[in-house]
Amino acid sequence: MEQLGIGALLRSQREDAGRSQASLAAVLSELSGRAVTRNEVSRWESERRLPTPFWQKHIAAGFGADVQEIRRAVAVTRAKRRKAKTGEVVQRREFIGAMAALAIPLARTDQLSARQIGQSDVDQLRRRTARLRRLDNIVGGAETFPVYSAEVDFTQQLLRKSNYSIDIGHQLQALLAEQQQQAGWAAFDHGQNALAQRFYTDSRIAAEEAGALDLAGNALAYAAYQQTTTAQSGTALATDSCEVARPMATPKVSALLLERKAWAHATAREPQEADRALNMAREALQVRDDRPDPDWVFWVNEVEIDIMAGRCWTELRRPLRAVPVLERVLSGFDETHARDKALYLTWLATSYLHAHEVEQAAATLTRAHELAAGVSSVRPAVRIQAVARQLTRYRSTPAVGELLTKLGS
Structure with a gap:
C-alpha cells in the first residue's frame, strides 16, 4: 500500500474523527499551549506548508497516533516535492542547454584558406569563445569537449595557414591558450585526465609564446587542481601559478589562483x-583596478570564494566552519548549474557526517544524487560514491539504507 503524504493522512484522520479544520485547530491549540488557526490546518492538508516537528508530535497526540507515522507522511511529501522539483530543474536545464547550443553555431563551416587576419577577426573569435565558455555552466564535459577541441583545431589552423601581424599573432596564441584550457577542463570533467594534462601543458606553452603570463599561470593552476584529485600534492604547482601570473594578474585573476592554491593546501x-x-x-577581490578582467574569470566573485572556503574546511574536517557557509551559499545556488551544485552538496554532506549528523548527510547526498541525474560529467558520480562509502557503516539508519539502495551500494 502506498504511503500517504501528510496532507492526505491529516485529512483522512480528521474526517474519520468527525472533526472540522476549525475543531482540529482548537484541539491542537489546547494540547500545545500555542494558538494555531483553521487556515494553518488547511495549509497542512493542501501541503502548501508542512507541519514542523513541534506540531507533528501534537498532531499525533490529537489523534492518538504514532508520531513516527506523522513523520513518515511528512517525509513522503518532502520526497514528492523533491522529485517534482528535480524533474522541473532537469527539464529547464535541458531546455537552456539546447537553446544555448542553438544560439551558437557549434559546427565549424569556415573554409580556411590563406588570408589576412585582422583585429575584427580576433574580436569575433573572442566573442564566440566567451559564449561557448558559458555552456560549461549547464552541460558537462562529455558534451562540451567535442565543441571545445574543435575550436582548438580551428585556431591552430588559423595560425598555420593565415597571414597576420606580430600583434595579431600574439592575440591568436593567447586565444588558443584559452581554448586549450577550456578543452582541458572538459576532458577532466569527462574523466580523461591524461588528455586534460596535455591540453594544460600546450596551453601554458601557447600563453608564454603570446606573453600572456596570467593565462600561463592559469594553466598551471588547472594542472595543480587536477593533481589534487590524485595522490599527488598540487601545492607546488599552485604556488608557481600565482608567481607566474603575478606581473599581469588582475584582482579577479589573483583571487581565482589564490582560491585554487587554498584548495591545494587543504587537500x-x-x-x-x-x-x-x-x-x-578575498582581499584581492576588494582591490580597485582599472584594467579589464579577462572573460575566463567572469564567474569569480565572493560566492565562489565562499564555496571554495566551505570545501576547504570540509577537507580539513572543520564542520563548524564548513557547514554554515555551504548551507548559506547553496540555499540560493541556481539548480540549472546541476553539476556544480551536486558536487558542492557532496562536500556539505561530508561535513554533516564529520559533525555526526548522519541523517542530514544522507538527505543532502540524496539531493546531490537527484541533481546529478543526466549530467554528462563523471565527477558528481565519483564524489557521491565516495561519500556513500563513508555512510555504509550507518546502513541501519533508515535514510542511509534508502539512499544506499538507490545508489546500489
Whole structure:
C-alpha cells in the first residue's frame, strides 16, 4: 500500500474523527499551549506548508497516533516535492542547454584558406569563445569537449595557414591558450585526465609564446587542481601559478589562483596555508583596478570564494566552519548549474557526517544524487560514491539504507 503524504493522512484522520479544520485547530491549540488557526490546518492538508516537528508530535497526540507515522507522511511529501522539483530543474536545464547550443553555431563551416587576419577577426573569435565558455555552466564535459577541441583545431589552423601581424599573432596564441584550457577542463570533467594534462601543458606553452603570463599561470593552476584529485600534492604547482601570473594578474585573476592554491593546501592537510590563501583571495577581490578582467574569470566573485572556503574546511574536517557557509551559499545556488551544485552538496554532506549528523548527510547526498541525474560529467558520480562509502557503516539508519539502495551500494 502506498504511503500517504501528510496532507492526505491529516485529512483522512480528521474526517474519520468527525472533526472540522476549525475543531482540529482548537484541539491542537489546547494540547500545545500555542494558538494555531483553521487556515494553518488547511495549509497542512493542501501541503502548501508542512507541519514542523513541534506540531507533528501534537498532531499525533490529537489523534492518538504514532508520531513516527506523522513523520513518515511528512517525509513522503518532502520526497514528492523533491522529485517534482528535480524533474522541473532537469527539464529547464535541458531546455537552456539546447537553446544555448542553438544560439551558437557549434559546427565549424569556415573554409580556411590563406588570408589576412585582422583585429575584427580576433574580436569575433573572442566573442564566440566567451559564449561557448558559458555552456560549461549547464552541460558537462562529455558534451562540451567535442565543441571545445574543435575550436582548438580551428585556431591552430588559423595560425598555420593565415597571414597576420606580430600583434595579431600574439592575440591568436593567447586565444588558443584559452581554448586549450577550456578543452582541458572538459576532458577532466569527462574523466580523461591524461588528455586534460596535455591540453594544460600546450596551453601554458601557447600563453608564454603570446606573453600572456596570467593565462600561463592559469594553466598551471588547472594542472595543480587536477593533481589534487590524485595522490599527488598540487601545492607546488599552485604556488608557481600565482608567481607566474603575478606581473599581469588582475584582482579577479589573483583571487581565482589564490582560491585554487587554498584548495591545494587543504587537500595537503595544511590548514594555516589554506586559510591564508583564502583570506588573500578575498582581499584581492576588494582591490580597485582599472584594467579589464579577462572573460575566463567572469564567474569569480565572493560566492565562489565562499564555496571554495566551505570545501576547504570540509577537507580539513572543520564542520563548524564548513557547514554554515555551504548551507548559506547553496540555499540560493541556481539548480540549472546541476553539476556544480551536486558536487558542492557532496562536500556539505561530508561535513554533516564529520559533525555526526548522519541523517542530514544522507538527505543532502540524496539531493546531490537527484541533481546529478543526466549530467554528462563523471565527477558528481565519483564524489557521491565516495561519500556513500563513508555512510555504509550507518546502513541501519533508515535514510542511509534508502539512499544506499538507490545508489546500489
